[in-house]
Amino acid sequence: MNLLRRSLTATLLFAAPFAHAHLDGSKPDATPITHPVLAIQETESSAQRDARMEWWREARFGMFIHWGLYSIPAGTWNGQRTTHIGEWIMNDLSIPVADYKALAPQFNPTGFSAHDIVALAKSAGMKYIVITAKHHDGFAMYDSKVDPFNIVAATPFKRDPLRELAEECRKQGVKLGFYYSQAQDWTAPGGAAAVTGNHDPKTGHWDKAQEGSFDDYLRNKAIPQMEELLDNYKEYPVVVWFDTPKEMTPERAAEVVKVLNRHPNLIWNNRLGGTYEGDTETPEQYIPAQGFPGRDWESCMTINDTWGFKSYDTNFKSTETLLRNLIDIASKGGNYLLNIGPDSHGIVPAPEAERLQQMGQWLKVNGEAIYGTSATIFDTPTGTFSATEKGHNGQPKFIPTWNWRSTTTPTRVYVEILTWPKGSFHVDKMPRKVTSAYLLADPAHKPLKVTQNGDSLDVQLPSRALDPIATVLVLNTSK
Missing domain, CATH: 3.20.20.80 (Glycosidases)
Incomplete structure (x- = not known):
């Protein structure tokens, strides 16, 4: 190596x-x-x-x-x-x-x-x-x-x-x-x-x-x-x-x-x-x-x-x-x-x-949310490039942020939430129509309230994460 x-x-x-x-x-x-x-x-x-x-x-x-x-x-x-x-x-x-x-x-x-x-x-x-x-x-x-x-x-x-x-x-x-x-x-x-x-x-x-x-x-x-x-x-x-x-x-x-x-x-x-x-x-x-x-x-x-x-x-x-x-x-x-x-x-x-x-x-x-999935369909940045530190090939070092990530299948979007938000999960631009949502770690898969206005999406979340490292939000979708 x-x-x-x-x-x-x-x-x-x-x-x-x-x-x-x-x-x-x-x-x-x-x-x-x-x-x-x-x-x-x-x-x-x-x-x-x-x-x-x-x-x-x-x-x-x-x-x-x-x-x-x-x-x-x-x-x-x-x-x-x-x-x-x-x-x-x-x-x-x-x-x-x-x-x-x-x-x-x-x-x-x-x-x-x-x-x-x-x-x-x-x-x-x-x-x-x-x-x-x-x-x-x-x-x-x-x-x-x-x-x-x-x-x-x-x-x-x-x-x-x-x-x-x-x-x-x-x-x-x-x-x-x-x-x-x-x-x-x-x-x-x-x-x-x-x-x-x-x-x-x-x-x-x-x-x-x-x-x-x-x-x-x-x-x-x-x-x-x-x-x-x-x-x-x-x-x-x-x-x-x-x-x-x-x-x-x-x-x-x-x-x-x-x-x-x-x-x-x-x-x-x-x-x-x-x-x-x-x-x-x-x-x-x-x-x-x-x-x-x-x-x-x-x-x-x-x-x-x-x-x-x-x-x-x-x-x-x-x-x-x-x-x-x-x-x-x-x-x-x-x-x-x-x-x-x-x-x-x-x-x-x-x-x-x-x-x-x-x-x-x-x-x-x-x-x-991991196996058999494809890359995210969102264009939300996952970090920033440092103005001072150099990374690989002498290029500016990429400094990740740890709010959330997303993986995709043809009918679902998975959102791995790393930092639990207050109230709801929000994105300004959702490329697909969301038909329902739930948390993967919830055995009952209790439906969560979804609000989709134009491109924006909000999903109402419980007050606390179900997992201390990453709680997965499942978005069932139609194109």
Whole structure:
């Protein structure tokens, strides 16, 4: 993760001329691009795309899992704490390849339970899971025959967590996707690396063991491992999540696209590189002010400040903040991919599990206002742009307000009220005719008084909210 590292940005701009703006959440360059191999997105019809993306668009909420060898140091190496995210510790502290690989014999996460993690996702109201099959450290979290640096061959655990998760996802009705670091690989000769400190300014390497040909790495490790992941888990993965496409030219990315095209129902993101757009925009750690009109998109975010487990990162976001994020994202037509970082035993930190379960309680009551909905039909601002603070891409920072948000279906408008108004809910312009209204958390669905004069709408509300975080007002409508 952490695509926006300054050291990596310049390389991304050089390697994929239109990719960087696309990757960090701004508009992609509209210049037409001819690819060496056409991706499915460039050949399918609109109807075919809609059918392929249907489940994903309805899901709205997914679980990201960052888990690997980096959970053993948990942010500390030889007494030094990293100031960065946990899964980047090898790069940030320039750990030699041999020393990092020596973590594998210590990795025995006997507390891992695929059943419990899938059950946690389900109880949270999450519809899909994306787990790190191989992160930038090059360690495969599955039974790879391509390279022995993996959880089955190199550790005393000897189990394939991805296979166990796939089995549980089938049983529990949750979809499964795999994250794969196609470019960065800090332990494979020739793998890409981000420039940090005194790393080689061209390759990013800091250890002679990393030297080699990137094309050989791509041909002999990355692409064969992607084939394993796509071929060996039956109907999974339904999503492939790429990241940090350093060195991924159009020609190199085309070799990956050849593999992806064999799986016509697959959904993959905009981080492959080589100017391929993929299916989804991936704003990281923020929610774009207007979403991405006309594009499928997914905000990936952490519960605390790290993706991979760090023992001392206790800066957990509140359940209120997490639910507001979900509502805000859904109101703009996006998905929320919320991360957990299991520890070296395979256990999900308790504060993360507790917050997910609390989110699930809200969704049990109010889920119909999130799942299968479209973006708001109102043009009411949801915040303002700061005159002094800078946000992503150096643009003015968007400061959200938390009064209400809205999601839509063909016959209903849902208003997620975050700050309870006095007396009534009012909008100056209501694009549809409202036929009736009630509160979703009211078991009786008692009708509320609706007054619609011209464009304006008022709905009389009870004196108190039914939920301390967000109470959903349902507006039944006709066009």
